[in-house]
Amino acid sequence: MKSEPISVSEAADFFKTHDNFLILSHANPDGDTLGCAFALCRALQKLGKKAKNICADEISTRFDFMKEAVESQDFEPQTVVSVDVADTKLLGDLEKPYSGKIELAIDHHVSHVDFAKKLLLEPYAAAAAEPVYKLILELGGGELFDAQIAACLYTALSTDTGCFKYSCATAATHRIAAELLEYDFDHSRIDYVFFDMKTKARIALEETIYRDIEYYCDGKCALVSLTREQLESVDSEDANGLSAIPRMIEGVEVGVVFKQRPNGSWKASLRSNSTVDVQKICSEFGGGGHTKAAGCSFYNTSLADAKKQLVEVIGKALA
Secondary structure, three states: OEEEOOHHHEEEEEEHHHEEEEEEEEOOHHHHHHHHHHHHHHHHHHOOOOOEEOOOOOOOOOOOOHOOOOOOOOOOOOEEEEEEOOHHHHHHHHHHHHHHEEEEEOOOOOOOOOOOOOEEEEOOOOOOOOHHHHHHHHHHHHOOOHHHHHHHHHHHHHHHOOOOOOOOOOOHHHHHHHHHOOOOHHHHHHHHHHHOOOOOOOOHHHHHHHHOOEEOOOOOOOEEEOHHHHHHOOOOOHHHHHOOHHHHHHOOOEEEEEEOOOOOOEEEEEEEOOOOOOHHHHOOOOOOOOOOEEEEEOOHHHHHHHHHHHHHHHHHHHO
16 A cells, blocks of 8 residues: 655644544554553543553553553544554554554554555654654644643653664754743653663573673674563563663674564664664665664574574675
8 A cells, every 4th residue: 555645734633633542552562652652642632532542461560550540431433643653564453453454553663565555654753752742733733732742742752763863863853842831840750761671580581681692793793682581580571671871882883683482583673883774784685674773584494594694684784
């Protein structure tokens, strides 16, 4: 399906003329997809619309404050919208029931694969929260915004930019964050919860990672692999944060974390510290993402085989 590109104002008109919204987040949810979903859901409810959001996977308790932002509404969905979803295969168990039924996709991934009838895409935005912020402003201006919407969008921006330290955080990103900080919410608590706080299980898993880390390409690539049994010890948000560990090592230009899914397949998350475009690397294996943060999956193959294939492509990119 070829999506029709639309502007923020056209997206606002879409929401004004439709109702009974179901907002989809991607599986293995992060702060951006959830922050956008809860913020948009609250904004629509404040406009008198019926709206709810769902995700295929369990949501970490760290996001409980977002759930308090929306009212539980019982209705039959008529309009399906996705946020921060680059491809329907990222919806997990929601792909089958909703593929082909999504009216509007709001995204920021340069690797976005068309699947919705309409598309609001800002491929160089640091997070999907940027177009969602503009959309909510278009829907109701500053009067529609409140502390809960601001907290959700701030979380989305902060988590997708590594607390604003990644190169994807532009001047525009900081300006939006500054506007959000005008509202009364505890941003320092949010940043502590998502960047500093670690469970005892996470600390134990990090011990395993540092002990078993592998180096390739003359030390320019650091790789970690975690089995499904190891990942069962931490919640989803703890597991999400593991992707940043290999890229923290001095001299490493590409960090890789392999995580085994419950079905036995492997997901590889890549992070780049240099000019290496990991989105291009992942696209060779059917994946995608951003220039410096991307992912791909390996099915029906051993971990050793998956490592060999991926490291070979990384080596070429580094060379």
